[in-house]
Amino acid sequence: MGFLDFVEGPLFVIAAITFVLGALWRVIGIIRIGRKKDISPPKGSAAAGFIKGNLRHFFPRGIFARRTWLHIIGGYGFHIGLFVLVFFAAPHIAFLDDRILGFGWQGMPRWAFVLVADVAFAGLIVLWVRRISDPVMRLISDWEDHFGSWLTFLVMLTGCLAMQQSHDVLRAVHMLVIDVWLIYFPFSRLMHAFTFVLSRGNTGATYGRKGMNL
């Protein structure tokens, strides 16, 4: 078995299983901590608030925009860019079709890939530069924040290098970094990709019970 076969085969399976089980374990672990039932007479629906809280926080409030524009642009650029790259880059679709799903969909053209990758890179770099330069960010950041950013950066960088699919080595390096990223993910702050639903939802549910329209 060659190196590429190993990172796309057994190592990828281990990484994917670790990712799925680890993420499930962590989310279920948080939920299982439990919370006391709120018995104050409600004015509105907690369930509706849970959903509303999740949707509302996708949209920044105008009054804060002047002070947070850099983070808004960087954050949206990176996250949307990464999402599009993961699910609409032609090699990713082919890999998912071949190894996991058994079906594929239309990928984006090369020019779109380049454009989206530029946006995602720019966003990630802006967020990280802000993390090391802004006094607030410097104070509150820890090694996990930096490690997660750099690992994700490496995933994207190796992905771009492997885009041409001209060398198996480049593809194998990209896959190796992905495998590491998948294994690291459930134990790290990268889990915010899932835990945000609980966080926004819990606050939204509390507001919803109070009949608040936030």
Next chain:
Amino acid sequence: MSDQSKAEIAVAKFLEHTDAEAASFFEACVHCGECAQACHFFLNTGDPKYTPTYKLRPMERAYKRDKAPFASLKKNLGLAPSKVTEEELLEWEPLVYDACNMCGRCTLVCPMGIDIAGTIRKMREGYSAAGMVPEGLKSAAEYVKKTTSPMGVTIKALKAQIARQEKITGIPIEVDKKGADYMAIFSSMEIMGYPEVLGAYAKLFKKAGLSWTISSTAYEATNVGVQIGSGALAKEILERVVNAAEALEVKHVISPECGHAYGAIRWAGPNMMGRQFKFEVVHIIEVLDRLRREGRIPAGTKDDRRMTLHDPCQIIRRGGLLKEPRSLMDDACSDFVEMKGAGVTNFCCGGGGGVSANPRAEDLKLAAFNSKAEQLRGIDGLQAVVVPCGNCRAVFEDGLDDQELELEVLGLSELVADTLENS
């Protein structure tokens, strides 16, 4: 209590109060720092230590070390955060008590919707259990134990204020009237600083034909237990009101123009008592809005001064009463102008969450008020500001004086009473 045991006690309480909700907050925070941009303590000092999420750091560390999923695995691998120490807790204590009004503005800017204010409330439980509470709040708690009031207001003092208001308005105010529909409670600040609110209630409720009373054993709405973070004290204070209201067989308890008192009895109350009450808790603003809509307190001549409305955080942003005060303002004032950022995103006065009862935080409180002063200065020709919270009102008076701003500060109930039809 040894040094080590203080930290252990605090951490045990942190863990006890880290429920699934708080855990989800700790798990979702990506250290983006946006919350700093909503916090008036950071905005007016520029000091990064006032970043809201940073204030939670010891509790977050305790959770990640001892309670989070994978905590044991990380501990065994030497990857868990270090133990929370007493030195660290002492370093954070001013951040938790002096530099957070639990106003919740940071939640609005947080991409993860983290309720930092609610989590600070839980964190204070740890500090309170370990005896790490500012002296000002400790004194307030002592007064509560002796007199039921954090300012030491006795029933004798309250009765003197009632008698004065009866004389001014010519309307009797009945104390301990069994079977009344409504029982009103007040903050000490209102009773001693703004007793005209008693007269305003008398005028409004007489006009509405509403039967109401004040209890001689449970007249105090302020809940220092909530501010300190002592669930036991909070419950004890609440119990007095609940027992008195149920003994008088009232149908409703009116929470006064006081921010945290409303949250303490309306939302936290049944959960602290472990049961629902035999009466409905209503905020005075809700009562007035209902009576107005029912035509029982028709509006008369409007006050023509240029006025604005302050949004007490626990009533508006965290209490859900956004439209009601505005509707009452529209009826009472012909030149009502909203300040920039009014409503749910409004700035706190700087004195909520026990900060105004904590003399150590005085300078910080006045610095935070600068955000409010800027909002007020942004309205040309402003003559008065309506502040429907006794505590905020006292903070406004200090802050306006400090900022050399001349504005009248008044309560909403008084304004509505003064602009009643044929008043």
